[in-house]
Amino acid sequence: MAAEATGTHKDPVTGEMISKTELKRREKQREKDAKKAEKAAAAPQAASTKPTGPNEDDLNPNQYFELRSRAVQKLKETQSPNPYPHKFEVTKSITAFIEEYGPEGLIAPGQKLEGTTVRLAGRIHNIRSSGSKLKFYDLHGEGKHVQILANVRDASDEASFTATQQIFRRGDVVGVVGTPSRSQKGELSISPSEMVLLAPNLHQLPSGHFGLKDQETRYRKRYLDLILSDDTRRIFITRSKVINYLRRYLDNLGFLEVETPMTSILAGGANAKPFVTHHNDLNLDLYLRVAPELYLKELTVGGLDRVYEIGRVFRNEGIDLTHNPEFTLCEFYMAYADMYDLMEITENLLEGMVKSINNGSTVMKYHPEGKDGKELVMDFKTPWKRYDMIETLEENTGVKFPPGETLHTEAANKFLRDLCVKHNVDCSEPRTNARLLDKLVGEFIEPLCISPAFIVGHPQVMSPLAKQHRSRPGLCERFEGFVCGKEFCNAYTELNDPFEQRLRFEEQARQKEQGDDEAQGVDETFVDALEHGLPPTAGWGMGIDRLVMFLTDSPNIKEVLLFPAMKPLETPANTSANAPAPSGQV
Known part of the structure; x- marks a missing residue:
């Protein structure tokens, strides 16, 4: 109606x-x-x-x-036959079938393994005929494929078998009951006595051996991409291995995995513009979390000395080759540790992870998009190179920076603005000291980090939640991990002084009033938690999507997200009278 x-x-x-x-x-x-x-x-x-x-x-x-x-x-x-049956009993996966019956010498060319019956299921990719009574199908599943050698003489019911063959098309999901065999050319096959249609494909399955060529279609129809591309399947299997390795590594160090809220009244834990949504029953505007940091530190106050979370976070930022507005983040907090402990953990974690997915080697190659095909070689072997931020900027710009304890001042802001202009480093408003420093780092230091490296010695003005450096005034104890010129992890010795934390939150709130929509506000609940005593603690966060890009040689972050953010296609539905109006809410 x-x-x-x-x-x-x-x-x-x-x-x-x-x-x-x-x-x-x-x-x-x-x-x-x-x-x-x-x-x-x-x-x-x-x-x-x-x-x-x-x-x-x-x-x-x-x-x-x-x-x-x-x-x-x-x-x-x-119902002759029912094209959508409820059940087909599968006794062996295609992978297991190949492993068990594939070894040379078990079945001779042109022979069958008499007395053995298996039941396989998968999707048909190719159909070839040899006369009226013999058909060959390629049956795909679990990233493997096996040949179906469908000969009428092997059928349990010849009439039914022949009629069923006329139904099958490329892309159909089918069940096969038959005997392991080899073709005359020696290819491992299954000779069916019965074939069953389990789910017909109503659309033409694109032909060719290289999957979908249209990138837009691949991202919008990931199911079709996975049907056609073994390489896409490989990427997401690797992604799963990365997450599993990370979880096992932290579990073995005695960390406890927890879950924290996705929505909150205040967006804190990172400098990022949040998404806004609305809770109808409470009649409250809420933020989707930009990081779980503050909640996890509250748990550390509560006595959970080692906690971590792997989950989605949401940042209302631009979409490009290395950014998606929602992404998977791992954060952990470790009581009685500092940033130097976490640098060692990071090196060991990544070296072991790369070895586990790269046949024991620490060397991997990456081909970034738009770099004239230039190949980047990464070596994750420890120890990694470390770049001191201010010292490296001074070396590369040829100027002396103001003392660390003055980098938050107006004079420092003018110095940084002039330096950016001199080197044609673009920084959009608001040109705060922190944003200007970040742009200079992106221009002069990040490109040096091809193999994984750490940037250390951050000014305090860039890190409102990090503890001040124990020996360098104006700096804080923080490091960022970079590979192929892109950040993949961020960590610091946590600020646990509630008096200092309140002052920093208030400074952030002032920046927010001045137009910096990535700045945080004052979180009274978190300050109250600190007032109950946060032990000396180190915290760490890593963007899993971006890391997987480098470990799978994927030049675009959309390649490692099953369902990346995409603009809707222009259709009549988007312009009809009942279409929702654009909104900043999600």
Whole structure:
């Protein structure tokens, strides 16, 4: 009723909300496509050497969809067979089948392993015919594939077997009951006595051996990308291994995994612009978390001396090759430790992780996008190089920086502005001391960090939650880990002085009032927790998505996110009267 009131209707095929006129136009076009497809199906073939029936690769996507949909609807009506059965008993995965029956000498070419019956399931990728009674299928699953050698003489019911063969198309999910065998050419196969359609694919499966070529389609239809690309599957298996290794490493060090809120009244724990949402029952605007830091430190105050969390965080920032507005972060807090302990942990963690996914080697290669194909070689072997921020900036700019204890002043701001102008380093407003320093580091130090390295000696003005340096006034005890010129981790000796923390929060709040929407406000709950006593503690955070980029040679962060943030496609549904208005909320 709501759709009719606004003059829009749901397209039964695409699910879009469109106008009545557009719906009628599409229905007429589909009828026309279906008739063309049926006509093509009925047309005789010119050469007797070609199989009868239409060449479905010559149909356009709409024609193929209409023809296939009608065929499957007919199967649903007749239930001969049911195209969507409830269950198929699988006795062996394709991977296990290959491992058990693949060894040379077990089955001779042209022979079957008599007396052995297995039940496999997977997706058909290719279909080839050899005469009227023999078909070859490539059955894919778990990143592996095996050949189906479908000979009518092996069928338990010849008529049913032959009829079923006519149903299968590329992309269908099928079940196979048969005997391990090898073709005459020696390829490991399964010779089926029965094949069952488990889920038909209504769309044309793109051909070729290299998966989808269109990048937009790969990101929007990740399921199709995974169907076609073993390399995409490899990336996400590696991602899972990275997270599992990280979790095991921390567990073995006695850390406790916890979960903290995704929404809160204040966005704290990192300098980042938050997303805003609204809680209806409480009638409160809330922020999606930009980091779990403050909650985790509150738990450390409570006596959980080693805690960590792996989860999603949300930052309302730009999207580029290394940034996505939501990403996976690991943070941990370790009581009675400092930044130097965490530098050693970071080196050992990453060296071991790389060895575990790289066949024992610490050397990996990375090919960044837009670098003229230049190959970057990373060596994760410990120890890593360390760059002192101010000292390295002085070396590369040829000027002496103001003393650390004055880097928060107006005079320092003018010095940093002039230095950025001199070296053509762009910094958008607000040009705070912290943002100007960060831009200079990005220009002069980060490009030096190809193999993993640490940047240390951060000015206090850049780190409102870090403890002041024990011997260098104006600096703090913090390090950032970089690889291929990009940050992947950040850590510091935690500030545990509630008096100093309140002053820093108030300074951040002033910056926020001046227009810095990435600055934090005053979190009274966190200050109260510090007033109960946070032991000397070190904290650490790592962006998992960005690290996985480097470990899988993926030049774009979208490659390592199953469902990256994408602009919606321009469709009638986006412009209809009932479409939601753009908003800053999520």
